[in-house]
Amino acid sequence: xxxxxxxxxxxxxxxxxxxxxxxxxxxxxxxxxxxxxxxxxxxxxxxxxxxxxxxxxxxxxxxxxxxxxxxxxxxxxxxxxxxxxxxxxxxxxxxxxxxxxxxxxxxxxxxxxxxxxxxxxxxxxxxxxxxxxxxxxxxxxxxxxxxxxxxxxxxxxxxxxxxxxxxxxxxxxxxxxxxxxxxxxxxxxxxxxxxxxxxxxxxxxxxxxxxxxxxxxxxxxxxxxxxxxxxxxxxxxxxxxxxxxxxxxxxxxxxxxxxxxxxxxxxxxxxxxxxxxxxxxxxxxxxxxxxxxxxxxxxxxxxxxxxxxxxxxxxxxxxxxxxxxxxxxxxxxxxxxxxxxxxxxxxxxxxxxxxxxxxxxxxxxxxxxxxxxxxxxxxxxxxxxxxxxxxxxxxxxxxxxxxxxxxxxxxxxxxxxxxxxxxxxxxxxxxxxxxxxxxxxxxxxxxxxxxxxxxxxxxxxxxxxxxxxxxxxxxxxxxxxxxxxxxxx
Numbered sequence: 461x462x463x464x465x466x467x468x469x470x471x472x473x474x475x476x477x478x479x480x481x482x483x484x485x486x487x488x489x490x491x492x493x494x495x496x497x498x499x500x501x502x503x504x505x506x507x508x509x510x511x512x513x514x515x516x517x518x519x520x521x522x523x524x525x526x527x528x529x530x531x532x533x534x535x536x537x538x539x540x541x542x543x544x545x546x547x548x549x550x551x552x553x554x555x556x557x558x559x560x561x562x563x564x565x566x567x568x569x570x571x572x573x574x575x576x577x578x579x580x581x582x583x584x585x586x587x588x589x590x591x592x593x594x595x596x597x598x599x600x601x602x603x604x605x606x607x608x609x610x611x612x613x614x615x616x617x618x619x620x621x622x623x624x625x626x627x628x629x630x631x632x633x634x635x636x637x638x639x640x641x642x643x644x645x646x647x648x649x650x651x652x653x654x655x656x657x658x659x660x661x662x663x664x665x666x667x668x669x670x671x672x673x674x675x676x677x678x679x680x681x682x683x684x685x686x687x688x689x690x691x692x693x694x695x696x697x698x699x700x701x702x703x704x705x706x707x708x709x710x711x712x713x714x715x716x717x718x719x720x721x722x723x724x725x726x727x728x729x730x731x732x733x734x735x736x737x738x739x740x741x742x743x744x745x746x747x748x749x750x751x752x753x754x755x756x757x758x759x760x761x762x763x764x765x766x767x768x769x770x771x772x773x774x775x776x777x778x779x780x781x782x783x784x785x786x787x788x789x790x791x792x793x794x795x796x797x798x799x800x801x802x803x804x805x806x807x808x809x810x811x812x813x814x815x816x817x818x819x820x821x822x823x824x825x826x827x828x829x830x831x832x833x834x835x836x837x838x839x840x841x842x843x844x845x846x847x848x849x850x851x852x853x854x855x856x857x858x859x860x861x862x863x864x865x866x867x868x869x870x871x872x873x874x875x876x877x878x879x880x881x882x883x884x885x886x887x888x889x890x891x892x893x894x895x896x897x898x899x900x901x902x903x904x905x906x907x908x909x910x911x912x913x914x915x916x917x918x919x920x921x922x923x924x925x926x927x928x929x930x931x932x933x934x935x936x937x938x939x940x941x942x943x944x945x946x947x948x949x
Contacts, residue, residue: 461522462609468602470510476503476604485516485592490538496573498827499534500876507604508536508573514599516592520607523586530611531588532577534604537563541570543858548600551591552580560595565857565865568825576868577875579611614878614930617886618945620671622850624891626901626916628666631890634900634909634918635926640934640941641729642668643849643887649680650701657712664726668934669941671729671781671849671887676743685742687749690756694763702764706771713777720772723938727777727946731849732764733757734783735812736799739790746790754798761801775807779947783810783849786835797838808885808948809839810849815869817856819895825857825865828873840882845948847885848877852897855904861896863906867921870899874925884948886931888922
């Protein structure tokens with residue numbers, strides 16, 4: 461048998477068979493509608509409306525002995541309406557895979573589906589045994605199973621990060637892997653130019669390709685730009701600055717030898733005027749008192765791109781990233797698509813996405829699928845490789861700092877994106893800024909890593925996921941990454 465699907469606690473529905481293979485526990489059901497947006501390839505609604513609960517074991521037999529299987533567990537909390545009321549453990553073939561698992565916490569509420577998937581090996585008798593035992597509260601519960609021989613193929617993704625205040629060498633020492641891409645930020649303030657290109661060189665010399673987030677603040681200290689900045693740039697008002705910056709960029713791309721087009725050339729990702737579909741940046745048409753329109757933004761982008769093109773800077777050296785936020789925000793609301801500069805002017809599409817948890821009044825704990833699936837589906841139609849240039853999660857989970865929930869969220873993020881073939885790059889936002897985003901050197905972690913006399917808080921599960929072969933590192937070769945990977949091919 462190569463595939464088993466079971467509706468735990470219920471009868472056959474769709475491709476899911478009636479409950480079987482179990483010993484112990486009891487069944488229960490609910491008629492309440494279940495939100496399935498938190499699951500990639502969710503089960504039928506009816507699967508999440510049933511459960512087996514208590515102390516129980518599922519013994520799946522007649523599998524190929526000593527073969528690799530993916531084991532997907534479907535959950536829904538339909539009884540408790542708050543965090544911490546149900547915490548349980550799951551062991552598969554004597555390997556613990558979930559500790560004090562809280563369905564409500566991880567799914568983001570009552571009657572919200574969540575799934576966890578694991579790669580396991582059947583035993584010598586062709587069995588996969590899944591044990592559910594109590595943890596810190598109440599009894600275990602599960603709604604469904606999918607067991608499939610083999611694993612879905614993973615797409616290769618470039619490893620990137622914004623290191624924040626941490627030392628990139630310390631992060632890479634902990635990971636045992638170099639970053640292919642390092643994210644940095646700069647503005648249109650001429651006073652920042654020297655520091656910008658110095659930072660770019662440091663990133664390149666460390667073995668990574670710089671991703672330059674070029675924010676359209678003409679006064680960086682005050683985070684200011686004129687209300688009509690997009691139109692001003694589009695009509696050439698900043699061309700003196702722009703031409704100088706583009707020429708300096710070409711010199712940087714030419715490498716230490718100073719000859720553009722030879723073997724020591726450098727590469728850069730340019731992430732210009734990002735998160736335009738929000739209302740927090742002055743280049744957005746939804747920004748307070750903005751005089752910009754999405755058309756102004758498009759004209760600005762095309763003008764800046766043309767200046768670089770006229771300098772002879774090509775896509776072998778410079779890749780342009782157009783990066784909306786994962787959700788459209790603002791009043792008036794302008795969707796990401798209204799800012800699209802056109803196929804000729806964009807090489808990559810980026811999507812920034814954060815799980816803000818339950819700290820802000822406007823936010824909920826949001827599984828990766830619910831956070832990203834809509835925007836990924838919307839921008840995939842452009843036919844460009846997709847990067848996640850900024851991503852992170854807080855531990856702020858229902859009035860507590862739950863490092864376990866944060867770690868599990870990171871697992872789900874990797875598992876979700878690794879089977880999205882259009883996703884070619886992941887860059888973690890490693891800094892405790894608005895909340896505790898950091899996975900290295902921040903205020904919290906699930907373990908520690910010591911460099912010299914400094915003990916860093918770290919998230920070990922992030923390191924474990926980054927260690928996979930499909931997460932592509934950088935190196936010290938002349939080009940850092942291959943031509944195809946630079947272009948997301």
